Amino acid sequence: MSIFIDATTRVLVQGMTGQEGRFWSEHMMSLGTQVVCGVTPGKAGETVHDRPIYHTVEQALRHHTVDAAMVFVPPRLTKDAVLEALAAGIKKVVTIADGIPLHDTVIIRQKALECGARVIGGNTSGVITPEVAMMGSFPHWIERVYKKGTIGVMTRSGSLTNEVTAMIVEQGYGVSTLVGVGGDPVPATRFAELLADYQADDDTHAVVIIGELGGTMEEEVADTIQSGRFTKPLVAFLGGRNAPKGQKMGHAGAIITGGKGSVADKIKALEAVDAHVAKRPREVGLLLKQLGVKP
Amino acid sequence: MKLHEYQAKTLFSEHGILIPNSRLIVDLTELEDALAVVGFPCVLKAQVLSGGRGKAGLIVFVRTPAEAREAAERLFGPTHRIGRLLIEQAVDIAQEIYAAVTIDATLAKGLLMVSAEGGVDIETLAVEHPEKIHRVTFDLRDGLAPYQATGIVYALGFDKNVSRTLANVLIKMAELFMRLDAELLEINPLFITTEGKIVAGDGKLIIDDNARFRQVEFDEEFLEEGDEAAREAHAEGIPFIRFTGDIGLMCAGAGLTTTVYDLILDEGGTVANYLEFGGPNYKKAVKAMEICLKVPSKVILIVTFGTIARADVMAEGIVDAIKRLKPDRPIVTCIRGTNEQEATTLLEAHGLTPLFDTEEAVKKAVALAKEATS
Numbered sequence: 001m002s003i004f005i006d007a008t009t010r011v012l013v014q015g016m017t018g019q020e021g022r023f024w025s026e027h028m029m030s031l032g033t034q035v036v037c038g039v040t041p042g043k044a045g046e047t048v049h050d051r052p053i054y055h056t057v058e059q060a061l062r063h064h065t066v067d068a069a070m071v072f073v074p075p076r077l078t079k080d081a082v083l084e085a086l087a088a089g090i091k092k093v094v095t096i097a098d099g100i101p102l103h104d105t106v107i108i109r110q111k112a113l114e115c116g117a118r119v120i121g122g123n124t125s126g127v128i129t130p131e132v133a134m135m136g137s138f139p140h141w142i143e144r145v146y147k148k149g150t151i152g153v154m155t156r157s158g159s160l161t162n163e164v165t166a167m168i169v170e171q172g173y174g175v176s177t178l179v180g181v182g183g184d185p186v187p188a189t190r191f192a193e194l195l196a197d198y199q200a201d202d203d204t205h206a207v208v209i210i211g212e213l214g215g216t217m218e219e220e221v222a223d224t225i226q227s228g229r230f231t232k233p234l235v236a237f238l239g240g241r242n243a244p245k246g247q248k249m250g251h252a253g254a255i256i257t258g259g260k261g262s263v264a265d266k267i268k269a270l271e272a273v274d275a276h277v278a279k280r281p282r283e284v285g286l287l288l289k290q291l292g293v294k295p
Numbered sequence: 296m297k298l299h300e301y302q303a304k305t306l307f308s309e310h311g312i313l314i315p316n317s318r319l320i321v322d323l324t325e326l327e328d329a330l331a332v333v334g335f336p337c338v339l340k341a342q343v344l345s346g347g348r349g350k351a352g353l354i355v356f357v358r359t360p361a362e363a364r365e366a367a368e369r370l371f372g373p374t375h376r377i378g379r380l381l382i383e384q385a386v387d388i389a390q391e392i393y394a395a396v397t398i399d400a401t402l403a404k405g406l407l408m409v410s411a412e413g414g415v416d417i418e419t420l421a422v423e424h425p426e427k428i429h430r431v432t433f434d435l436r437d438g439l440a441p442y443q444a445t446g447i448v449y450a451l452g453f454d455k456n457v458s459r460t461l462a463n464v465l466i467k468m469a470e471l472f473m474r475l476d477a478e479l480l481e482i483n484p485l486f487i488t489t490e491g492k493i494v495a496g497d498g499k500l501i502i503d504d505n506a507r508f509r510q511v512e513f514d515e516e517f518l519e520e521g522d523e524a525a526r527e528a529h530a531e532g533i534p535f536i537r538f539t540g541d542i543g544l545m546c547a548g549a550g551l552t553t554t555v556y557d558l559i560l561d562e563g564g565t566v567a568n569y570l571e572f573g574g575p576n577y578k579k580a581v582k583a584m585e586i587c588l589k590v591p592s593k594v595i596l597i598v599t600f601g602t603i604a605r606a607d608v609m610a611e612g613i614v615d616a617i618k619r620l621k622p623d624r625p626i627v628t629c630i631r632g633t634n635e636q637e638a639t640t641l642l643e644a645h646g647l648t649p650l651f652d653t654e655e656a657v658k659k660a661v662a663l664a665k666e667a668t669s
Contacts, residue, residue, distance in 0.1 A: 076508060098574055101506035102398065103476050106435050109403035125602060139602045139633045157550025159573055162600035162632060163653060183549060185478075186400045212550050215400060240553040242560040244538075280558065282654060 002129035002177040003152065003197040003204070004092065004118070005033070005068065011135060012057065012066040012090070013038045014073060014081045016048050021072035024137045025049055028070070031140045033133040036064045057088040068092035070126075070135045075099035078122060082108050082188075086115045094135040095121035095188070105186040112188050119188035124180035125158055136180070149174020150295060151288065152198040154191050155210035156183050156217070157239065164210050164237050164281045171285030173295050176204040185215065192220035195230040206233040206293040208284055213240030214261045222269035233291045234275040237284050238263045296502045299342045301381045303498030307482075310471045312464055313494045317383040326367050329382040330360060339366050342379040353377070356385065386494055391484035392451075393417050393428070394465060396472040404432040407439060407469060411451045413484040439469035456491055464493045476506030524568070524589040533576050533583060540565025541664035543592035545583050547573025547599035547609065555598050555657060564661035567592035577604030580612025584620055593667035594625045596660040598653055601632040610638035614645045625663050629656035 011028070015021040016038025026049055029035050037052050037060050044055040054060035057069065069085035071078060075097040085093050093112075100108075100122045112119040120127055126136015131148040140146045145165045151173050155161040158180070165175060179194055181187040191209055198204045207230075211218045218238065224230050241263045267277045276291065278284040298306075304314045318329035319342070330337070341353035348354050353375065355366040363382075370377050393413035399406040410428045412420055420427055429447050433439045444462035453461060464485070472480045481499040488494055502510060528535030534549070542564055546552040552571045559566055568590045572583040587595050599609055610630050617626070629650045630638045642649040650656040 075505065099505045101476055101509070102478055102503040103435055103473070103506065106398055106403050106405075110434065110436075113403065137603055142602075142633065142635075155550075157548060158602065159546075159548030159600045159604070159632075160550030160554055162602065163551055163554070166600075166631075186398060186403060190401065210550070212553060220401070237554075239550045239557065241557045243553055243556065279561070280654060281554065 001201050001203040002132060003194070003201050004120070004127050004177055004179060005129050005133050005135055007032055007132050008034070009092075009133060010034050010036045010065060010067045012036060012060055012064070012069045012085075013051075014057065014069055014071045014085065015040060016051070016072065017043050017046060017053060018072060020137070022048055024072065025051075025070075027138075027140065028134055028136075031128075031132070031134050033135065035070075036066060057084050057090070061088055066090060068094070068135060071095040071097070071121075073097065075122070076101070079104035079108055082119060083111055086111055086117055086119075091115070091117045093117065093119040094126045095119065096124055096126050096136050097121070098123045098183075100184065102185060105184050105188070109186055109188045120179060121182045121184075121188055123184045123187075124182035125161070127177065127179050128175075129177045130175050144169055147174035150176055150203060150205040150293070152176050152201070152204040152207040153178040153210065154194055154207065155180050156187070156212055157210055158183070160212075160239055160281075161210055164208065164284050167281045167283075167285045168208060168288065169285075170282075171289055173285065173288060173293070176201060181217075187217075190220060191217045192224045195221065195224050199230050199232060204232065206235065206288055206291065208288075209234065209236045211236060211238045211266065213238070213243050213263050213266075216261060218266040219269045222273045222275065225273040225275060233288070233293055234270075235278060235284055235287045235291075236266075236270050236275060237278045237281060238266055241279075296504055296507070297344050298498075298500040298502065299344065299379070300340065300498050301342055301379065303480075303500035304495060306471065306475070306500065307495050307498055310467055310474075312467050312471075312482075313492060314498075315384045315386050315494055315496070317381055320367075320380050320382060321378065323364075323367055323371055326364065326382070327360075330363055333382050333384045335359065335363075336385040337363070338383045338385055339363065339370065340381040340383060341370050341375065341377040342381055343377060386486050386496070387489040388486050389489045389491075390487040391496065392461075392487065393483045394468060394485045395479065395481035395483070396468050396477070397479045397481075399432050402432055405435050405439065405469060405472065407431050407433065407443075407447065407465060409447055409451060409465065411453070417483055433469065435473060438473060439466055441466060457487055457493075460491065460493050461487075475500070476503045476510055477501060478503050522589075524586050527582075527589070528570065528586050531576070531579060531582055531586075533579065533586065534569070534571040535586065536569040537590060538566045538568060540567050541593040541668065542660050543567045543570070543587040543590055543595040545570050545572060545580075545587050545595055545597045547571065547577060547601050547604055551598060551600060555596065555653065558654060558657040559596075559661060562657055562661040564657070564664055573599065573601060573604050577601060577609055578612060580609060581616040581619060584613070584616035584622065588620060588622055592624065593664040594627060594660050595622065596627045596629075596656060598629045598656055599632060604632070605634050606630045606632040606638035607634035607641065610641045614641060617645065617647075624667075627656050627660045627663065629653055
């Protein structure tokens with residue numbers, strides 16, 4: 001089992017005829033993902049990797065049954081593409097674009113909440129169930145990172161995810177499903193909202209969150225554990241422990257203001273509910289072992 | 296992009312929010328004319344982007360031309376070297392309030408925050424009396440509704456006359472926030488004058504860089520503060536922060552870079568600069584190294600674990616950068632990710648000793664920095 005995506009998930013790709021869409025669709029398919037069709041306005045009648053292309057999502061849905069939409073369009077067009085998928089009734093959407101305007105991300109999340117849909121992204125690599133299926137841009141062939149297993153991983157980061165996941169794999173573990181919620185200040189789906197799915201997934205024995213300074217997503221995870229809605233072991237790694245106050249390091253979301261959202265606050269919140277916080281990436285794998293989590 | 300106070304206030308004024316009578320000057324020769332227009336008493340406000348201007352002596356209240364001249368000379372002088380000075384009429388203040396519009400990320404809505412107690416200690420108030428800061432959220436597709444603005448001003452206990460005017464200002468703030476794709480629009484203090492007018496005493500406006508393509512052109516010339524390295528990095532869209540330590544960071548990805556920063560401090564090392572050349576910048580190794588070399592550091596530490604940002608492409612860039620720039624200090628590399636093997640071969644062929652473990656690379660950089668110091 002897994003969460004969000006498995007071998008049966010039928011995926012429509014928006015922006016499939018573009019360079020990025022074409023490249024990553026092929027790799028999604030090579031992993032085993034069921035890509036059924038693509039959408040690019042103006043390109044109906046063409047095919048990419050033997051899959052038909054349609055002008056609009058609505059048109060595509062007249063010919064195919066689709067479970068999820070993968071959005072490979074530039075950041076300034078992302079909001080419209082996601083709203084199109086949601087309007088057509090698709091309940092799972094992944095959008096990876098880096099650079100979506102803040103107000104657009106707000107409206108994407110708002111609309112997703114209204115539709116009861118799960119939108120993942122932006123500013124992410126997407127979602128992968130290693131050795132089974134993926135939506136996004138993961139080099140799934142890198143074995144020391146993308147190995148099948150029992151650890152659910154949620155992350156706000158890109159390269160740090162590879163770093164930490166490699167340390168999980170180094171200790172003999174693998175990943176059930178990795179969800180990149182993304183590095184934007186307003187991700188469409190937040191860490192805490194995915195915990196119920198990991199709780200229900202029998203193949204996930206523990207969850208690792210890869211967070212960073214700024215925002216309140218890690219604190220919300222602590223709240224969910226506190227409420228008893230998530231009971232599996234949880235290990236967190238948080239970047240930016242030593243970040244100087246008031247500095248904006250990288251992501252727009254990574255701003256510390258008035259002590260709130262600092263890594264120290266997050267560690268305090270998580271440790272108060274018996275979650276474990278690793279100081280170094282390597283400790284993540286070691287902590288899972290210490291906790292007796294089964295690979 | 297953070298705007299200067301005078302730029303924010305110009306936008307406020309254009310949108311119907313009152314601001315004090317003022318003039319912007321760029322050198323002492325313009326002072327006299329500005330004072331003639333603004334009159335006394337007035338306030339001289341240095342236009343810099345850092346906070347805490349009052350405490351740093353960058354805002355000066357003056358009553359006479361002599362006082363004004365003295366303050367302006369000091370601010371334009373060698374200690375502060377400010378580029379622009381706002382000469383602003385002093386307002387007769389009955390009350391200072393706080394008002395800000397930002398985003399509530401969890402609810403995915405606009406968030407208006409207002410407190411009847413504005414001024415410099417708003418952060419203390421937020422911690423000690425959070426109940427004194429009233430909040431209301433609004434849908435970014437609809438804007439702040441008049442009933443919401445009215446609700447918040449009456450909840451704050453303002454009388455009928457002030458309430459009507461203030462509610463209007465709050466609606467305008469929300470409109471401007473939406474129109475400008477702002478991350479933050481803050482007015483602190485927002486004055487209620489003795490005549491019952493609502494006037495913006497300050498203005499903090501941060502525009503979302505991702506939305507620049509659909510926004511008005513802002514005068515960027517004066518927004519770039521810092522040294523040459525910082526300006527160059529900004530022009531290239533490369534995230535960069537200058538520190539004063541020993542190790543120059545040239546990493547990929549915000550999360551990984553901040554983690555490397557953490558690990559260096561844990562090892563007892565210090566950081567000369569934060570620089571991130573991942574994501575869309577992964578082909579800019581030459582430029583990144585050029586910027587790093589402008590910062591005095593003892594060693595440059597390169598750590599990446601890229602997926603789309605391919606290891607071989609980054610390694611190629613690094614080799615190219617070394618060839619062209621001939622760095623005068625040691626370079627530690629830890630390049631992993633897509634096509635890692637090719638990257639390793641390439642780095643080794645050019646005399647580098649690539650490492651594959653972040654902690655090991657950090658330890659080596661800290662050791663090299665210490666060696667260079669002793």
